[in-house]
Amino acid sequence: MLVHTIEEVREQIKKWKKEGLTVGLVPTMGALHAGHKSLIVKSVEKCDRTVVSVFVNPIQFCPGEDLDKYPRTLEEDYKLCEAAGVDVVFAPSPKEMYGEGHILSNDFLTYVIPPYFYVNKLCGKSRVGHFDGVCTVVNKLFNIVQPDYAFFGQKDAQQLVIIRKMVKDLNIPVEVVPCPIVREESGLALSSRNKYLSGEEKEYALALSKILFNIKSCYSRGIVDTGALAETAYAYLNEHHSLEYLEFLDADTLEEKQTADDNTRVFIAVKIGTVRLIDNILLSDK
Amino acid sequence: MLVHTIEEVREQIKKWKKEGLTVGLVPTMGALHAGHKSLIVKSVEKCDRTVVSVFVNPIQFCPGEDLDKYPRTLEEDYKLCEAAGVDVVFAPSPKEMYGEGHILSNDFLTYVIPPYFYVNKLCGKSRVGHFDGVCTVVNKLFNIVQPDYAFFGQKDAQQLVIIRKMVKDLNIPVEVVPCPIVREESGLALSSRNKYLSGEEKEYALALSKILFNIKSCYSRGIVDTGALAETAYAYLNEHHSLEYLEFLDADTLEEKQTADDNTRVFIAVKIGTVRLIDNILLSDK
Numbered sequence: 001m002l003v004h005t006i007e008e009v010r011e012q013i014k015k016w017k018k019e020g021l022t023v024g025l026v027p028t029m030g031a032l033h034a035g036h037k038s039l040i041v042k043s044v045e046k047c048d049r050t051v052v053s054v055f056v057n058p059i060q061f062c063p064g065e066d067l068d069k070y071p072r073t074l075e076e077d078y079k080l081c082e083a084a085g086v087d088v089v090f091a092p093s094p095k096e097m098y099g100e101g102h103i104l105s106n107d108f109l110t111y112v113i114p115p116y117f118y119v120n121k122l123c124g125k126s127r128v129g130h131f132d133g134v135c136t137v138v139n140k141l142f143n144i145v146q147p148d149y150a151f152f153g154q155k156d157a158q159q160l161v162i163i164r165k166m167v168k169d170l171n172i173p174v175e176v177v178p179c180p181i182v183r184e185e186s187g188l189a190l191s192s193r194n195k196y197l198s199g200e201e202k203e204y205a206l207a208l209s210k211i212l213f214n215i216k217s218c219y220s221r222g223i224v225d226t227g228a229l230a231e232t233a234y235a236y237l238n239e240h241h242s243l244e245y246l247e248f249l250d251a252d253t254l255e256e257k258q259t260a261d262d263n264t265r266v267f268i269a270v271k272i273g274t275v276r277l278i279d280n281i282l283l284s285d286k
Numbered sequence: 287m288l289v290h291t292i293e294e295v296r297e298q299i300k301k302w303k304k305e306g307l308t309v310g311l312v313p314t315m316g317a318l319h320a321g322h323k324s325l326i327v328k329s330v331e332k333c334d335r336t337v338v339s340v341f342v343n344p345i346q347f348c349p350g351e352d353l354d355k356y357p358r359t360l361e362e363d364y365k366l367c368e369a370a371g372v373d374v375v376f377a378p379s380p381k382e383m384y385g386e387g388h389i390l391s392n393d394f395l396t397y398v399i400p401p402y403f404y405v406n407k408l409c410g411k412s413r414v415g416h417f418d419g420v421c422t423v424v425n426k427l428f429n430i431v432q433p434d435y436a437f438f439g440q441k442d443a444q445q446l447v448i449i450r451k452m453v454k455d456l457n458i459p460v461e462v463v464p465c466p467i468v469r470e471e472s473g474l475a476l477s478s479r480n481k482y483l484s485g486e487e488k489e490y491a492l493a494l495s496k497i498l499f500n501i502k503s504c505y506s507r508g509i510v511d512t513g514a515l516a517e518t519a520y521a522y523l524n525e526h527h528s529l530e531y532l533e534f535l536d537a538d539t540l541e542e543k544q545t546a547d548d549n550t551r552v553f554i555a556v557k558i559g560t561v562r563l564i565d566n567i568l569l570s571d572k
Binding site: 006010106107108109110111112113114115116117135136139140143144146165166169170171172173 | 292296394396397398400403421422429430432451455456457459
């Protein structure tokens with residue numbers, strides 16, 4: 001079922017709750033790919049009912065980012081969801097989510113603001129305000145759908161840590177279920193933004209996963225100095241890559257690591273042409 | 287029943303929800319007086335079950351405010367609640383609400399931040415960060431108790447507007463029920479901070495309600511220029527009063543009014559000795 005209003009979702013949820021059914025939520029911005037599908041499959045398996053939200057959230061885009069040209073493919077998204085056994089696809093308009101009249105700013109809108117320590121690094125450093133927008137919309141979706149479980153991809157690892165922190169800090173009654181990164185056979189992590197890549201750029205994009213896999217392999221052979229591990233990246237980078245960050249942080253607290261351990265996550269962001277790609281790996285991942 | 291942990295409250299709430307019972311929440315900082323009691327009575331009347339939270343929330347006190355000396359009277363509070371038919375009194379420790387280890391700052395804690403337009407006036411102007419702390423703790427309490435109704439006093443009128451705005455902006459599934467100000471026969475609005483007043487100061491404190499009642503009476507006789515209405519206040523003020531603000535704002539949007547109307551609320555804050563008192567009135571109040 002495809003619904004566009006908060007009221008319709010709430011009515012449906014209310015019925016399910018009355019029947020004692022568990023509800024899973026998969027929040028997305030649409031342009032669904034196999035990465036999203038893996039979250040959806042997990043929710044359909046784990047929960048009695050599954051809601052997929054499809055909403056390109058304006059307040060998580062920074063000035064100059066790709067809000068207008070972000071891919072919108074609701075028809076295909078809906079088909080994918082239906083085939084996967086999703087019960088409700090919730091695709092609200094910006095007006096339905098934020099009302100109209102006022103500019104979407106912290107002058108006139110209540111925001112959920114994640115802690116500075118978690119935000120002031122990795123993607124948060126260049127995408128100022130991005131995670132404020134993410135937390136605010138996810139908080140809204142949690143309140144609208146009141147899911148028992150919510151599914152997030154490990155691909156957006158900083159986002160996942162920040163959402164879990166929000167859930168803990170605000171005592172939100174939901175269990176966050178992290179789902180592993182889905183990769184092409186080449187190693188490239190799936191992303192809606194891969195659509196922007198030319199054939200050549202897609203080749204260059206393989207550097208991200210190659211760098212991460214190589215670092216993991218070095219770690220497993222006993223190299224724990226994160227400076228030394230970082231150095232190994234340069235062999236994979238050329239003039240087509242603009243490295244934004246390569247960082248070694250604790251997977252839960254996002255504290256910087258000088259010495260890598262099993263709970264260290266390596267985060268990378270690289271710009272290729274105009275496309276900004278991210279990837280990450282946990283050093284103890286199988 | 288008196289409970290101190292989030293887990294105990296949740297267990298109780300879960301049972302009630304399963305039975306299809308409605309839940310009312312009255313969030314307080316304790317030191318309960320007849321004003322709080324009126325909220326409690328309303329909740330007990332309206333809802334199948336009532337939870338009163340008693341928590342002196344550290345993050346809504348500003349530096350130099352009265353966090354340490356704020357009255358704490360849990361035993362009496364509990365008796366009042368029990369007599370009024372409250373089902374659960376939830377009195378958590380700061381550690382239970384915020385964990386321990388880190389300083390309570392936006393470096394390490396997710397905050398719910400109300401819009402600047404609503405905050406940058408009245409009490410928010412002098413109490414920087416106060417409403418961030420209020421929204422954050424109320425959001426947490428809403429997530430812990432998941433009430434159908436939540437009861438707030440009109441005494442803290444700016445707080446009430448801000449909470450309603452938060453509920454709307456974040457789609458929180460709760461109905462906020464505003465409750466009228468309770469006054470002593472003298473007109474003095476009840477407040478936990480009245481305990482700080484000496485006998486003499488209590489006399490001076492009557493100025494607040496006298497000013498408001500007089501303004502309302504002037505308005506009902508046709509004076510609508512808010513400048514002229516404000517002028518009438520000075521007849522009631524002397525060297526014992528330090529007027530912090532006297533403002534005429536739209537009761538819902540907190541927009542400033544040059545010309546008073548039925549939806550204009552008059553807000554006043556006065557410091558008497560070291561005690562800061564607030565009061566307000568809607569010009570169309572009966």
